[in-house]
Amino acid sequence: MSKLVNAERQSVVIVGAGLAGFTVACALAQQGYAGEVTLVGDEPWPPYDRPPLSKQFQLDGDESQVWLAPELPPNVKLQRQRKALAIDPRRQELCLDDGSTLPWDRLVLATGTRPRRLAQLDTLPRVLTLRTLDDARAIREALKSVASLLVIGGGPIGLELAASAAELGRQSTVVEMGPRLMGRSVPAAMADILLEYHRSQGIAIHLGRTVAALDDGAKEAVLDDGQRVPAGLVVVGIGVQANDELAAQAGIACDDGVFVDGWCRTTAPGVFAVGDVTRQRNPVTGRFERIETWANAQGQAQALASILCNPGEARAYDAVPWFWSDQGGARLQCAGALTGEQQAWRVDAAGGRVLVHWSGGRITGVAALNAARDFVQLKKLILPRTTITPEQLSAPAANIRALVQQALVL
Ligand SMILES: Cc1cc2nc3c(=O)[nH]c(=O)nc-3n(C[C@H](O)[C@H](O)[C@H](O)COP(=O)(O)OP(=O)(O)OC[C@H]3O[C@@H](n4cnc5c(N)ncnc54)[C@H](O)[C@@H]3O)c2cc1C
Known part of the structure; x- marks a missing residue:
């Protein structure tokens, strides 16, 4: 039975206290959400960030760099080391591994993935x-x-x-x-x-x-x-699989990932999903994919907080997917779909390289190696209809920032 509560006072239960779950909780608090917010995570630690774990943390073991925030906002209750075992969509309850149940008006699945x-x-x-x-x-x-x-x-x-x-x-x-x-x-x-x-x-x-x-x-x-x-x-390190069993057992549509639309809605009323566990429409390829990146987990979670705070006004989440990967002295950054039929390179004075893909005359993807500034600029041209040409990109004296700004105002 659905409960009649003002949208801005509904209780939100978030399963998974990783980056996506944590970001939903904090963004709700920042946007002044008045309802109760509970974050349930099965790990014993406060929310932490994963990217340092394969990089700097291996070098120096400094754990202070991994915590996402020293404290959660006061209206967010964190239940650590607590695994969610089942969702009862009809009663709007979440069953936990200590035998208790948590009622929810809005349920957010942010359960991430696990290694294959x-x-x-x-x-x-x-x-x-x-x-x-x-x-x-x-x-x-x-x-x-x-x-x-x-x-x-x-x-x-x-x-x-x-x-x-x-x-x-x-x-x-x-x-x-x-x-x-x-x-x-x-x-x-x-x-x-x-x-x-x-x-x-x-x-x-x-x-x-x-x-x-x-x-x-x-x-x-x-x-x-x-x-x-x-x-x-x-x-x-052979990839990951989605922690989508909770959703699947509740009859929510999944296929190695929980299907969501642009408003992070699953196929069950009142149940949303964000982050690595989702299978969402990639705005560049048009396909439903799992986008396993830090930027997607954070961006989708922020978008969901706006959707929950202002259900009638929020727009669909459709950010261009991108990721970075620091491999020793190589900083790799990739955005969009790196499959277009036309490609061109740019090599800057310091040896940084950018590879851009075009399809039908439009930029579909950018990959950069030690060329962060050009990457940030060129990424802006991935969805807009305006573009620059392969010749402009590769010209030795090209000022990429100026070219991109010029293209964006056309
Ligand atoms: C080592 C490493 C390095 C990375 N480096 C980069 C990088 O350089 N760049 C980049 O873009 N991305 C990187 N990523 C990916 C990025 O960290 C993820 O995209 C991001 O963590 C996804 O966040 P999430 O909250 O969706 O999932 P997760 O971070 O996986 O969090 C999900 C949480 O839910 C918990 N959970 C699952 N099931 C339940 C349950 N039933 N009950 C309660 N809790 C549950 C899990 O234990 C976990 O704590 C890296 C990932 C790893 C592992």
């Missing part, structure tokens, strides 16, 4: 994954007593970790079954440059290979072609 595992290696003690602060602590601790790290999977988090371990003086190896690095998120030409960079830093990278076995005695892994590589510690 390799069943054949799962039970071995020196095989870890990286998602949580505890995972990061365990990896940092293990790295102190081994000479080498083997990362299985050439995606962004694995490469960041491999670069951190190399900086710590460990022998770093990456084994990727695909023909190139970061196959899901960067164009091949940019992946080739990254490959060269990592190899120049002493990281051994094996493409088109898998791990066939681990030799625990020798602390080595045996690849599918018989090569042996050092593997004092093994971290599996």
Whole structure:
């Protein structure tokens, strides 16, 4: 039975105290939301940020950099180390693992994702994954007593970790079954440059290979072609799967991710979802995708807070997806869809590179390596109809900021 409460006084229960859940709670408080807000998280820690876990935290172990805020706003109740077990959409209740139930007028699912595992290696003690602060602590601790790290999977988090371990003086190896690095998120030409960079830093990278076995005695892994590589510690970084079981069990439409529209609405009335757990329409490709990035988790969560505060006025969330990945001295930034049929490069005086894709004369995607300023400018041209040409981009003396501003006022 739906309860009749003023929209601005409805109780909001948020499941998942990661970046997305935390941001919804704080943005509601900032926007003066008068209803009760409860944040339920199954981890024992206050909300924290994941990006440092594969990067700076591995180098210095400084935990002060990971906490999202020292204190939550006063009207937000945090229930830590409390797992939500089931949603009862009819009674508008959430069942928790201590046997209690939480009533809600609005329920927000922000349950994120968990690492995919390799069943054949799962039970071995020196095989870890990286998602949580505890995972990061365990990896940092293990790295102190081994000479080498083997990362299985050439995606962004694995490469960041491999670069951190190399900086710590460990022998770093990456084994990727695909023909190139970061196959899901960067164009091949940019992946080739990254490959060269990592190899120049002493990281051994094996493409088109898998791990066939681990030799625990020798602390080595045996690849599918018989090569042996050092593997004092093994971290599996082969992607993630959505924590969408709660939604699926409640009959909400999911497919490795909870389907949401631009207003973060799921298929159940009063139930919303934000962050990595969602499958949302990518405004650049037009497809429903999981957009597993920090910027999306934060942006979608802020948008939902506005939607809950001003249901009639808020506009749909349609930001261009983008992410960054700091891999040692390589800062990679990608936005939009890097699949357009026309491409052009820009190389700046300091060696920073930008690769831009066009489709039908419009910019669809931008990938930058150590070229943050140009990236920020060119990203603005991804959805608008106005554009710059490949020739303008690549001209040696081009002032990208001026060109973008000119294009945007046309
Ligand atoms: C090591 C690492 C490095 C990263 N680096 C970058 C980067 O450089 N750039 C970038 O753009 N992105 C990066 N990301 C991705 C970014 O951190 C995520 O996109 C972001 O954390 C998503 O936030 P979220 O709140 O949706 O999900 P999460 O951060 O996964 O939070 C979900 C929370 O919900 C909890 N939960 C799940 N189920 C339940 C339940 N039933 N009951 C209660 N609680 C539950 C989970 O335990 C978790 O605490 C990185 C991620 C990792 C792991």
